[in-house]
Amino acid sequence: MKRLVLLGGGHAHVYVLDALARQPLADTEVVLVSPSPRQIYSGMLPGWIAGHYPLDACAIALPPLAARAGATLRQTRATALDLAAREVLCADGARIGFDWLSIDTGPVTARHRIAGADAHALAVRPIESFVEGIERLFADIIHDPALTVAIVGGGAAGVELSFALRQRCPDARLSLIGSAALPLDGLPRRLQHRANTLLTERRITWHGGRRAQSVDATGVVLDNGSRVAARHVLQVTGAAAPRWPAAAGLACDDGGFIRVDASLRSTSHPVVFAAGDIACYSDPRPKSGVFAVRAGPPLAANLRAAIGGETLTPWRPQRRALYLISTGDRHALAAWGPLAWWGDWVWRWKDRIDWRFIARFSA
DSSP states (O other): OEEEEEEOOOHHHHHHHHHHHHSOOTTEEEEEEESSSEEEOGGGHHHHHHTSSOGGGGEEEHHHHHHHTTEEEEEOOEEEEETTTTEEEETTSOEEEOSEEEEOOOOEEOGGGSBTHHHHOEESOSHHHHHHHHHHHHHHHHHOTTOEEEEEOOSHHHHHHHHHHHHHOTTOEEEEEOSSSSSSTTSOHHHHHHHHHHHHHTTEEEETTOOEEEEETTEEEETTSOEEEOSEEEEOOOEEOOSHHHHHTOOBOTTSOEEBOTTSBBSSOTTEEEOGGGEEOSSOOOSOHHHHHHTHHHHHHHHHHHHTTOOOOOOOOOSOOEEEEEOSSSOEEEEETTEEEEEHHHHHHHHHHHHHHHHHHHO
16 A cells, blocks of 8 residues: 655645545555644734734644544644655654655744844744734733734735734734835735735824834834834745755755656656645745645646556646735725725625635645
């Protein structure tokens, strides 16, 4: 009997598990390795912070999903790979052998780019640690409603987080720091201006065109020497790869992300697949949950084909992604290529999409 190890419970792997529940693999043992028994859906996390959803509603429980797929769940974290022996080395000391390996562990936050961030900033990844840190922030808010908070990162995730915190913490003093002149760099200009206007209306101070140089116990030092005072600093900046894929000898790009071909197969080790933000696709895409979700069906199909000795099918991801960015108050912004919209109806649209995603894997 062959063994397929699914390393990580990310957005692509929940699709693989769902596909296995619908059509099991013959003569194949499936093992899911994940440090957490749940997969928190990043698309709903700001809604939890804003107070719209309980946290459990934003999470996919992995044990029942694995059980439906006939998979064994090993709750531990991978620390290394031994590709010659075909083993995953785990934090609990286990060495899990595999015939086929699929990696969807997600990235880490690029903490090393800001001095002092390791000690004094709360990183958005891994999400479980981020959730624990946000809960500590909420506890501090009870005693000091005017608490100072700085969010480093002016992209969609940082903007959405800022609005969610304002909704939950109406008296907190919030600052958002971004390297571009306007928030939501890369999205349509009219959407950037709309976000900037909303930040002003919500009393969120925008520090545009600035980079965080260092973080300490009292706040953030910017690249112009100015300081943003903050008791809590949240780092919502670019993704970085963990070290173990490159250290194991997998072909990786300059950032350490696993190089895969159009079938999501490693370009150096044909028994290894990767998807989600940990992967460097042959047709590059931004690090986005949208593409991680869309990689699920082709990954499931190609794992089945590879194990069965059949021809793999190339995945051609969409050129554009739909961005839906909530503003904390059941209102949202949307972008598709050069097009932009906003309104309460956009939030309802996003809410339906999010609930549908959770419901599919929680039935």
